Amino acid sequence: MKLLGNRKSKKQKLSLKYNIQKRIREHKRRVKKEAKKLGLKKRVRKDPGIPNTLPWKAELLADIEAKKAKREEELAKKKQEAKNKVKQDRLDQQKQSQEMQQQKDVERRKKRAEQVLMSQLEALRKLLLKADVLLQTLDARDPLYCRCPELEAWVRETGKRLVYVLTKVDLILPQQAADWMQVLGPLGPVVCVQVEAGGEGVAQLVQMLGFGPGAKEEPTQQVGILGYEGTGKKSLLKALRREAPGSTRWLLESVGRLRPADDPEGEAAAAAMLHMATRGLLARGRASEGPSAEPLDVVRHLLNRAGVPVVMRRYRLPAFDGAEGFLQVWAKTYNIKTKKGKAPGVESAAQLFLQQLAVAPCCSCLPPAQLADAQPSLWTAHSSRPSMEAVMKTQLGLLRSRDGSSSSAARGLSLPSQGLGPGVALKELMEDDGASEDDDMQDGGEEGEEEEWMEGDEEEDLEDDAMEDD
Numbered sequence: 001m002k003l004l005g006n007r008k009s010k011k012q013k014l015s016l017k018y019n020i021q022k023r024i025r026e027h028k029r030r031v032k033k034e035a036k037k038l039g040l041k042k043r044v045r046k047d048p049g050i051p052n053t054l055p056w057k058a059e060l061l062a063d064i065e066a067k068k069a070k071r072e073e074e075l076a077k078k079k080q081e082a083k084n085k086v087k088q089d090r091l092d093q094q095k096q097s098q099e100m101q102q103q104k105d106v107e108r109r110k111k112r113a114e115q116v117l118m119s120q121l122e123a124l125r126k127l128l129l130k131a132d133v134l135l136q137t138l139d140a141r142d143p144l145y146c147r148c149p150e151l152e153a154w155v156r157e158t159g160k161r162l163v164y165v166l167t168k169v170d171l172i173l174p175q176q177a178a179d180w181m182q183v184l185g186p187l188g189p190v191v192c193v194q195v196e197a198g199g200e201g202v203a204q205l206v207q208m209l210g211f212g213p214g215a216k217e218e219p220t221q222q223v224g225i226l227g228y229e230g231t232g233k234k235s236l237l238k239a240l241r242r243e244a245p246g247s248t249r250w251l252l253e254s255v256g257r258l259r260p261a262d263d264p265e266g267e268a269a270a271a272a273m274l275h276m277a278t279r280g281l282l283a284r285g286r287a288s289e290g291p292s293a294e295p296l297d298v299v300r301h302l303l304n305r306a307g308v309p310v311v312m313r314r315y316r317l318p319a320f321d322g323a324e325g326f327l328q329v330w331a332k333t334y335n336i337k338t339k340k341g342k343a344p345g346v347e348s349a350a351q352l353f354l355q356q357l358a359v360a361p362c363c364s365c366l367p368p369a370q371l372a373d374a375q376p377s378l379w380t381a382h383s384s385r386p387s388m389e390a391v392m393k394t395q396l397g398l399l400r401s402r403d404g405s406s407s408s409a410a411r412g413l414s415l416p417s418q419g420l421g422p423g424v425a426l427k428e429l430m431e432d433d434g435a436s437e438d439d440d441m442q443d444g445g446e447e448g449e450e451e452e453w454m455e456g457d458e459e460e461d462l463e464d465d466a467m468e469d470d
Contacts, residue, residue, distance in 0.1 A: 117259070124226065124256035125429050128154070131224030131252060133161045133209060137231040140166045140192070141358075142365040143180055144417040145275045146228055148258050150426045152375065161381045165205065165225075166192040167232035172364045173409050174402035179367040181396050187371065188378030189388045192395060195235040201395065202236075202243040208391045210384060211244055226256030228421060230281050233257070260422035269293040270301040271418060273354075278365070278415070280358030295350035299323045306415050314413045327353065361412035368417055 035042075050057050128134075134155065138146040143166055155162045164184050169177045169192040177192050184190045191208055193201035206212050209223060225233050225240075233255040241248050264272050273293045276282055300323040303311060311326065312319070320329045327349040330336070336352060338344050344352065357363045379385055404410055 120257050120259065121429055123254050124258070127224040127226060127252060127254060127256040128160075128426075128430065130222055131160070132221040133163060133223045135163050135165050135205075135223060135225045135236070137165050137167050137225065137227035137233050137236055139231045139279050140169045140172050140177060140180065140364070141278050141362065142275055142417065143184065144365065144368070145419065145421050146231055147420045148228070148424055148426075149420050150424045151226075151258065152378065154426050154430070155378065155381070156376060159381050162188055162378050163205075163208070164188055164190040165236060166190065167195060167236060169201065170194045170196075171362055171409060172412075173404040173407065174399040175404060176364065176366070176409075178396050178399040181392065181399070183367045183371060185392060186377065187375065189382060189385075190392060192399065193236065193239070195232055195239045199239055199243065202239045204391050204395055206240065206244050208388050210387075211250060221250060222252055223250055224252040224254075224256060226258060228258050230279055258421075258424045261425040262423065263292070264422065267301065270297045271305075272422065273298045274302055274305075274415075277354040277357045278363045280362075282354050282357075295347060295354055296323055296327075298354060299327065299350045302415070305418065306413065311413065314411075323350075357413070361408040361410070363413040363415060364409070365415050365417040 050060060054060070134151075136146075136148070136151065143164075147164075152162065164187075166177060166180060181190045181192065189208060191201055191205045193199075193205060195202065203212070225237050227233050237251070237255055240251055244251070263269065270293045273282070277298065303323055303326060308320075308326075311317070315330060315333070317326070317329050317333055320326045324346050327346055328343075330353060331344055331349045336344055336349060338348070382388060
């Protein structure tokens with residue numbers, strides 16, 4: 001065996017190895033840089049493909065293309081299914097979230113409505129117990145339906161004094177307001193006021209109550225205002241505060257709202273809804289309570305109640321047949337169109353017609369020759385009847401002397417009055433032991449703020465709507 005002796009090992013030092021790799025990298029970088037300067041590109045190996053000499057080349061290429069297209073189609077289908085699934089999941093989640101939110105909103109509104117109802121009933125109960133004189137607001141466009149038979153019966157039993165206040169008198173003819181005063185006058189004291197149109201009649205009301213400028217003694221009686229929805233209770237309260245001289249401690253801060261106990265059905269529901277339309281409560285959905293009757297049934301009730309010739313003269317329409325024919329002729333005559341420029345359907349036209357009943361010249365109810373219900377007089381509780389009748393006589397003469405032939409109310413639709421207002425469960429309310437009679441109604445606390453929210457904005461908006469229509 002031969003000895004290696006001093007032969008060198010073939011192993012390479014790491015320093016030399018790394019140095020060689022470094023020089024190779026630098027060389028490649030220089031070559032690449034020079035090629036870039038010269039504009040040379042790296043040669044790409046060309047796929048030789050399938051030789052032309054292959055006998056089944058065309059079939060093979062077609063098979064490859066078919067597989068490629070099928071693979072791309074499957075991939076696109078999977079992508080689309082994934083997108084649709086994500087989109088559907090998002091829509092389902094949004095729908096579920098909306099349903100939950102709607103359910104919460106419904107429950108919250110229902111709970112809020114119950115709270116408002118209980119608060120209004122409690123405020124009405126306190127007002128009835130606290131007040132010595134009750135001012136019941138009657139919308140001058142239909143005063144008979146604004147009367148509450150349960151309230152009048154309760155007043156007769158308790159001996160409290162009730163005064164009828166005809167509000168929004170500027171929306172009817174002066175002669176018509178005077179006729180209403182003559183019809184209601186034998187039953188009890190009546191005064192006409194125009195709260196938003198100059199405040200006429202408010203001074204006479206203050207004088208009738210005994211709180212005018214000539215009052216010598218400090219008033220001890222309490223006066224409260226109450227009435228149905230949209231009859232101008234809050235506006236009358238503000239007008240009395242402005243008109244009355246000195247302190248108004250005799251005027252209760254809260255107003256009482258009479259809420260119907262039950263919603264009528266059938267023909268009575270149509271009559272009640274026509275009353276609401278006459279007072280402008282159906283415009284823009286302002287009514288917060290009341291019957292639910294079909295608009296077409298309400299229009300049919302109006303035609304039967306007013307008479308076809310009267311309606312034809314009021315709207316200057318040709319002859320028509322029934323409620324459907326009336327709505328078609330009315331929409332065509334006044335060029336009523338939908339947003340798409342088409343003629344409205346019968347139900348839509350009926351709804352639009354009812355909303356415009358309160359637009360000047362508005363619809364109003366004529367006073368009857370005499371009241372059909374022979375109720376005992378409310379004058380027995382009033383000790384100052386002569387002075388109150390003197391104020392009524394003065395206002396009646398002033399209304400008779402006016403000429404309303406040039407006003408817009410002269411061109412309005414006139415309906416015969418029909419029936420008293422909806423029933424109110426006053427007896428059950430007064431038997432409730434929920435609160436004490438000694439509660440102070442003028443403390444200005446949370447209850448006052450809540451009643452301000454309940455009645456203030458609503459009443460003011462309704463008054464503003466009536467004035468805009470005039």
